[in-house]
Amino acid sequence: MENTILEMQFAIDTFYFLVMGALVMWMAAGFSMLEAGMVRAKNTTEILTKNIGLFAIACTTYMVYGYDLMYGGGVMLDGISGQGDTYSNAADFFFQVVFVATAMSIVSGAVAERMKLFSFFAFALVFTAVIYPLEGAWTWGGEAVFGLFKLADYGFADFAGSGIVHMAGAAAALAGVLVLGARRGKYNKDGSSNAIMGANMPLATLGTFILWMGWFGFNGGSVLALASKESANAVAMVFLNTNAAAAGGVITALLLVKLLWGKADLTMALNGALAGLVAITAGPDTPSALGAALIGGVGGILVVFSISILDKVFKIDDPVGAISVHGVVGIWGLLAVPLTNTDASFTGQLLGALTIFVWVFGASLALWLVIKAVMGVRVSEQEEAEGVDVSECGLHAYPEFTIK
Structure with a gap:
């Protein structure tokens, strides 16, 4: 009887892991639609190609090497497949690999509209095989940072990846944007900034709702179990808090832009939702629902100010606001954890954030510069003016609207 119960728990937990992984995989569609809506029509096909290409690259490189580097699980051919203690090892790999693709998707939008496609793919290969898995080994993998210290010993906690996934993706994106430079026409000679609007706000909104939905798998799956009263209740609470934080982010972003600019701003509302989701991801298991809404609400405020400051003050051209949403708010998400989780410390969270950022930004910057020297990273001015789709x-995304 006991064996039958254990087998049933194993089956339920494995199935839950797979379903949550599939929800996270669906976030790839969300990033694709969000980015396709936020770029100009002449750059739509290329951004979609980047998203499906990076997902395939991430799944392959993480299978061949990245998973083993992060967890010591071996490659798929001889190590990942098999039966773990509470769920299938293959289910664990599937859940982890879609997280890797999510981190890489963050980079895609920030470097949009002026980057060479295969230079981006070259970066994706190394990022998903080495850069992300190594910082993942120091955090979720529990290994010492370059053999010197373990973050867990200092009270570092990141439940589903505000820092490990989102801030890491933003750090890589920031390095890429600095190497690439701004889009043509983004900044005037006097330093003022020009707004470059996306082509399709319905697509961007659809993408945000897909990401919102997929985030339930992102955070809910990180409970790692379902087949007990305690774990089922934990999953329900994580779902509730994830939703509350996203809603809080939308509300505060909308209210703030109305106060600052006198009108609602859809793009800020969308980024407010994503900011709320990023903010709660580091600790969706411990706050109350109201606490989660407040954490998300702070994220919504931060993202509005961050997008404006990075654009107007630092001249960092990020077409979709990815660096602000996933980087700046990712840091806030880490720092919010000790407010409701006594096992985490502010010292540990700061040390973890610093470790992740320094490694990912430094390694990514070096990689971007190598790629620039070997194959170049930016298209020509004429190609950028015509659109990178061509x-x-x-291939044009909207050929019937193309002027001949």
Whole structure:
């Protein structure tokens, strides 16, 4: 009887892991639609190609090497497949690999509209095989940072990846943007900034709702179990808090832009939702629902100020606001954990954030510079003016609207 119960728990937990992983995989569609809506029509095909290409690259490189580097699980051919203690090892790999793709998707939007497609793919290969798995080994993998210290010993906690996934993706994106430079026409000679609007706000909104939905798998799956009263209740609470934080982010972002600019701003509302989701991801298991809404609400405020400051003060051209949403708010998400989780410390959270950022930003910057020297990273001015759809893909996303 006991064996039958254990087998049933194993089956339920494995199935839950797979379903949550599938929800996270669906976030790839969300990033694709969000980014396709936020870029200009002439760059749509290329951004979509980047998203499906990076997902395939991430799944392959993490299978061949990244998973083993992060957890010591071996490659798929001889180590990942098999039966763990509470769920299938293959289910664990599937859940982890879609997280890797999520981190890489963050980079895609920030470097949009002026980057060479295969230079981006070259970066994706190394990022998903080495850069992300190594910082993942120091955090979720429990290994010492370069053999010197373990973050867990200092009270570092990141339940589902505000820092490990989102801030890491933003750090890589920031390095790429600094190497690439701004889009043509973004900044004037006097330093003022020009707004470059996306082509399709319905697509961007759809993408945000898909991401919102997929985030339930992102955070809920990180409970790692379902087949007990305690774990089922934990999953329900994580779902509730994830939703509350996203809603809080939308509300505060909308109220703030109305106060500052006198009108609602859809793009800030969308980024407010994502900011709320990023903010709660580090600790969705311990706050109350109201606490989660407040954490998300702070994220919504931060993202509005961050996008404006990075654009107007630092001249960092990020077409989708990815660095602000996932980086700045990712740091807030880490720092919010000790407010409701006594096992985490502010010292540990700061040390973890610093470790992740320094490694990912430094390694990514070096990689971007190597790629720039070997194959170049930016398309020509003429190609950028015509749209990278033509030069990189030879295909218009909306051919019936193309002026001949």
